[in-house]
Amino acid sequence: MVFTKTGTPLMASCTKTILLNFLLIFFVLNASGQAPLQQHPTSTADSLLNKSIIYTQSDPDSALILANQAIDFAQESKNAAQLQAIYHQIGYIYYTQNKFEQANKHFTVSLQIANERNDMAGKALAFNRIGNVNQLQTNYLTALDYYLQALEINKEINSKAEVARTLVNLANVYAVIGQYQHSIENFLKAMDIHEEVGEQEGLAWTSLGIARLFKRLDLLDRAMQYAESALEYYRNIEQTTGNSVGVTLSLSEIGSIYHKLGNYSKALEYTQMVLDINLKTENIFGQAANHISLGVIFLDQGDDQRARKHLNEAIALKTSVGDSLDLASLYRHLGKIEMRNNHPTLAHKYFTQSLEFAKKHRIIPDISEAYFCLSSIYSQIGEMGKALAAFKNHTNYKDSLNSSDIAKLEMQYEFEKREKEQELLARQREALQEARLDRQRVVLIFFVVAFLLAGILSAFIFYAYREKNRINELLIEQNIEISNQKEEIESQKEEIEQQRDFVTRQRDQIAEQQRLITDSITYASRIQNAVLPSQNTMQQLPWESFVLYKPKNIVSGDFFWTSQLASGKILIAAADCTGHGVPGAFMSMLGITLLREIASHDANIKPASILSQMRDMVLLSLNQEKGKIDQADGMDMAIAIIDPNSLEMEFAGAYLSAMVVRRGAIEMNDPSVNHRLAQKEESTLVEILGDKMPIGHHVLGNKPFCNKIFQLQKGDMLYLYSDGYADQFGGPKNIKFLMQNFRELLLSIHKMNCPQQESTLQTTIEEYKGDRKQVDDMLVLGVRIS
Known part of the structure; x- marks a missing residue:
């Protein structure tokens, strides 16, 4: 799991329970065979660690003190399994406080102990956590490396729940860096596993991740569908556990989707609602994200004064906690305000900062937008050469994004096809279950009547025969409906194939033109080589x-x-x-x-x-x-x-x-x-x-x-x-x-x-x-x- 832009932990309602259970399993599986009560340092370390886990969210300072005390007792008993769990707990405490250097240091120690003990589950957990830290520090490529190592181990030990969580982490990073095909593939795999094991928390978080991906791709209707589905899951979880973190995340996402749909009143309503919650809980990361959203909404409405106020407030909050996430888009929005107010020098400064940050972290959509903004400002001040160069860079990066349009259509088709297939399978299962229940009822009636009256037996046999025909007719109707839906899917496939054929013809025309140009340039190369x-x-x-x-x-x-x-x-x-x-x-x-x-x-x-x-x-x-x-x-x-x-x-x-x-x-x-x-x-x-x-x-x-x-x-x-x-x-x-x-x-x-x-x-x-x-x-x- 990883922190989102609002600063709240993913899968937060089950984090404490999962971590506690995981650590307790460590102690049971790795005990030396003696009764814990017979080793005073070991039992004391267990007690202190359990108390530290309980206080992690409510009182992190006390949790840290208890965990450090537990280290002394674990070292006295030379219990490596305990030391591994304690260092991981200390890293997690620092992680919840966004003290990433300290968190990474202790997760690394836990990983070293796991390597020495050849504890595969412990290594996978540490790799995931170190990946979380790097993701929050915007080190996306490093985060991917750790997640992939964790995924390989979890697959090896057949830990389905951890495989699903790691797939969601990978999908979120792929979405940020623009590799949307990889993102949706990992989300779908995670969704299948969560459905198989029946984990509501996993289904909720995966639905929210898919909503965010569809929002990036401007498939806003689908994004709203999955955001509302996530909100429904999280409300059920809130009723069971009392944890409202997921509800807040879902409300924030729905507000963002309303913004992209142009419904500014709804977007402001949902964003302000989430900001009020984050102010109440003193969630600085969440407040910064909410101020960015409000600033962009007011920017789109033309209210530059309020937009600048909220965006500068977001910068101040992010600076206070050392958060560099979203700085590329934030500086770009500030630059747009200054450009609209005829302050080209300040606008150029903000656009340049946005480009430097986007290049540093290889965020291709932000690089393309930053070059477009720089092209506009150069054009405004009359530096047409620089404007043209910036616009060429913008189109080059945008072409790299647009080149995935066909893949995007195919991805959407495969996604919808999968959903319809699952829907059809579910309806078939319901029909078969209904038929099974009807047959059982018929058989029961048959045996009851057989004991009551032999004469009525013939009537019930006729009734059973009629019921069987009715069920068969129902199955035939449903099979016809399934066939119609299959034909609809095939029709959509044919439409995509026609689009592919059109693109192929264009490709062939371009190839012929390219051949002619290449022949001319090749001849020119002979002249150059001769000189x-x-x-x-x-x-x-x-x-x-x-x-x-x-x-x-x-x-x-x-x-x-x-x-x-x-x-x-x-x-x-x-x-x-x-x-x-x-x-x-x-x-x-x-x-x-x-x-x-x-x-x-x-x-x-x-x-x-x-x-x-x-x-x-x-x-x-x-x-x-x-x-x-x-x-x-x-x-x-x-x-x-x-x-x-x-x-x-x-x-x-x-x-x-x-x-x-x-x-x-x-x-x-x-x-x-x-x-x-x-x-x-x-x-x-x-x-x-x-x-x-x-x-x-x-x-x-x-x-x-x-x-x-x-x-x-x-x-x-x-x-x-x-x-x-x-x-x-x-x-x-x-x-x-x-x-x-x-x-x-x-x-x-x-x-x-x-x-x-x-x-x-x-x-x-x-x-x-x-x-x-x-x-x-x-x-x-x-x-x-x-």
């Missing part, structure tokens, strides 16, 4: 070298260049142009042309001078001079000019850097050279950093680039590269490869010959990327100084 230095050109260098060159979309925005200046020095360059594919290729062709022209005019030219001249020519070529820009196009570049006799290297970079790897130590005697050092075993890597300015328009204007001098030695490996390799997503957690891993990789391969290095770099990034798409052009140029 780049050939393999023979690279082999004419006085040193061994390799080039890893992987365009993202056939043609590339990255390019490299090498030539021998009139002075005899060797020029080596690598560049990363704005964008990739066809736009990037145009920029790369411009860059190669400018670089070749500049380098051919001055035999003693410096790298920094080349970059400055290229910047001036790019600004002129793209009409970006005097700050008049319609687009922020340009390129990043690293240039090294090496004297083959003295091995002195002059370097300058526009955002891009150079790396030198050497066996042994590297001493940087010039403090003006901005650099980073890294070591591995006997090898050292120095990263000579470029200036943080592009070749193109920049806020710093025409500030000159810096020329840096570095003394190479024989055996050194020099690397120039773009950022595409380090920015590639992949691995088990689908994160960037990162520059730190790139440095470590170069340290580990620099002793190989150049073909082996290229092969290793290629294999490493392909294995890391897996079946994911390449996100950017990749370029790594390596030279072995000899």
Whole structure:
């Protein structure tokens, strides 16, 4: 179970009972075989732990004191099962108080003891609890890892109730991060198990979770149906146990659905009702969520003053308890208010905060909305280039959500089909039960009458025959009704298949257009490859070298260049142009042309001078001079000019850097050279950093680039590269490869010959990327100084 946005524990009415029973089972199953009353420390620890569990909700401070006292007695008796249960109880006390670091610490100790004892149920319980903590801290991917481990164990030990609870936890996280198909699948599995074991609390919470999912998908009628079903379950539970937490959750959800339906009066009525309850119970988390709901309702009604008041109150409450949940949407709503009141600077600040939080936690719907808001504010203040870029990002993320529309239709169809099948099965069972009862009644009457009067026997036989015909007719009518409903389901299936066929035809048309475009771009790639230095050109260098060159979309925005200046020095360059594919290729062709022209005019030219001249020519070529820009196009570049006799290297970079790897130590005697050092075993890597300015328009204007001098030695490996390799997503957690891993990789391969290095770099990034798409052009140029 996990806390909701209102701060109340899920499955709260049975939490105390479940935990108490679980801990008592631990003691019974893991006792050493001696009578508890014969071991005074053990029985005392049992008593203190039981009292702590009882006081968990009503007096958590006393519960914590009792649990800490129980640890001393459990340690005295060396009872590992007790220690495991006590540490779990202390973690749960901190968890109910939202002290997540302390909670996680004690749950982890309980998990370690469970591992030592090979207690599978204890490990699953600890994994679930640690997942709960991470979910409330918005660490959704970490929470998923722990829930999946708990699910695997619970399935292994065949604990159906715990399997269902873990499935609900997984479904809730999948819903938050936008993986709706996984969410509904886990909800349905949990619902089946709860129905099988007849657990009302589980059915109530699962119904509420499905309502929230359908609300996210804008299936509001279905959402209201399940929210009202959850409210009915929780009201029955309240009558039995006196616990009203579930009723409050259901009322809050119904208010939220009314808001999305546009019924603001009902939404305000239900939300204010829940806020009054949370104020009475001093539930800070619940109050914060209610203020957010009220703020959004007033925002939609155009009442900016009251909307701002409630949203700021929510921020204050969340700050007081360290709650970061929903901050992405909260800041976005505040930004909308300021934008509507013509405060673009403050609106931009809020939208940027919303985007940073949504990206941090990978909440795709909030990322898409934040980019849309930023596009609007940039358009309002006249920065059309930034507005277009933000809108493109918005559509990209929205497309990733819209791509699941067909899956959403199929999911809805399968869900409705399942419900109708269950309804039909229930009606069949009722009909069979009715028929069974009727037959029993007929048989009973037959035997009674047989004892009374033989003459009446024949009449009752006739009656039984007539009843049998009536039942058969009833079954036939019901079978006809079932067949009609089956035909209706098949008709819905045919409609979905027609929609699928329409989408398939559109896909084929797009594929043909894509083939024509791809053929054209492929031909363009031949032209680009012809302009780049050939393999023979690279082999004419006085040193061994390799080039890893992987365009993202056939043609590339990255390019490299090498030539021998009139002075005899060797020029080596690598560049990363704005964008990739066809736009990037145009920029790369411009860059190669400018670089070749500049380098051919001055035999003693410096790298920094080349970059400055290229910047001036790019600004002129793209009409970006005097700050008049319609687009922020340009390129990043690293240039090294090496004297083959003295091995002195002059370097300058526009955002891009150079790396030198050497066996042994590297001493940087010039403090003006901005650099980073890294070591591995006997090898050292120095990263000579470029200036943080592009070749193109920049806020710093025409500030000159810096020329840096570095003394190479024989055996050194020099690397120039773009950022595409380090920015590639992949691995088990689908994160960037990162520059730190790139440095470590170069340290580990620099002793190989150049073909082996290229092969290793290629294999490493392909294995890391897996079946994911390449996100950017990749370029790594390596030279072995000899």
